[in-house]
Amino acid sequence: MKLGRLNHIGVATPSIADSIVHYRETMGATKIHESFDLEAQGVKVCFVDTPGQNGTEGTQIELIEPLGPGSPLANFLEKNPAGGQHHICFEVEDIEDARKWFEEQGKRILGTTRIGAHGTPIFFLHPKDMMGQLTEIMETPKEGAHWSN
Numbered sequence: 001m002k003l004g005r006l007n008h009i010g011v012a013t014p015s016i017a018d019s020i021v022h023y024r025e026t027m028g029a030t031k032i033h034e035s036f037d038l039e040a041q042g043v044k045v046c047f048v049d050t051p052g053q054n055g056t057e058g059t060q061i062e063l064i065e066p067l068g069p070g071s072p073l074a075n076f077l078e079k080n081p082a083g084g085q086h087h088i089c090f091e092v093e094d095i096e097d098a099r100k101w102f103e104e105q106g107k108r109i110l111g112t113t114r115i116g117a118h119g120t121p122i123f124f125l126h127p128k129d130m131m132g133q134l135t136e137i138m139e140t141p142k143e144g145a146h147w148s149n
């Protein structure tokens with residue numbers, strides 16, 4: 001498996017509305033997308049784009065707020081009521097190859113491969129197996145490709 005670009009940093013927040021004000025007014029972000037509900041993942045999502053430099057592609061902050069009972073963010077926000085950095089997400093060319101790569105190393109994969117907020121397949125790796133970092137792996141978006149659960 002070859003590691004691809006950093007797609008996003010997931011930031012848990014008790015209020016996307018408050019976080020938008022923070023990113024716009026304190027951080028000077030100019031490209032903040034409309035938020036949307038991702039019920040299957042138990043989160044409300046809002047992307048904040050950060051521009052690239054010297055020809056490199058920028059990346060995104062993925063603001064996530066709990067949605068509904070049993071959200072995967074519930075415990076995290078209980079421990080960190082103000083929110084904070086929750087996960088990092090890297091792209092890979094082939095999600096099944098990546099899954100095998102991590103499985104062969106004995107890393108715990110959290111649940112199934114499913115469709116994430118960017119419309120491509122994703123899976124999560126347990127933070128305790130990943131140097132303390134909850135890690136999301138996502139297949140690189142490809143023109144014309146369409147995935148569904």
Ligand SMILES: CC[C@@H](C(=O)O)C(=O)SCCNC(=O)CCNC(=O)[C@H](O)C(C)(C)COP(=O)(O)OP(=O)(O)OC[C@H]1O[C@@H](n2cnc3c(N)ncnc32)[C@H](O)[C@@H]1OP(=O)(O)O
Binds near residue numbers: 076
């Ligand atoms: C927007 C959609 C999608 C996308 O397309 O980008 C997303 O990003 S969705 C993001 C939200 N979804 C997920 O996080 C799914 C995967 N997460 C999980 O399966 C669980 O949240 C978890 C990581 C297994 C934690 O489960 P939980 O029930 O909350 O367990 P604990 O609180 O007991 O935690 C166990 C242990 O792990 C530490 N921990 C928990 N979360 C994190 C974290 N985000 N980063 C680092 N460490 C984390 C926690 O502190 C516990 O450690 P100890 O206290 O030492 O036991």
Ligand SMILES: [Co+2]
Binds near residue numbers: 010062087089136
């Ligand atoms: Co994510």
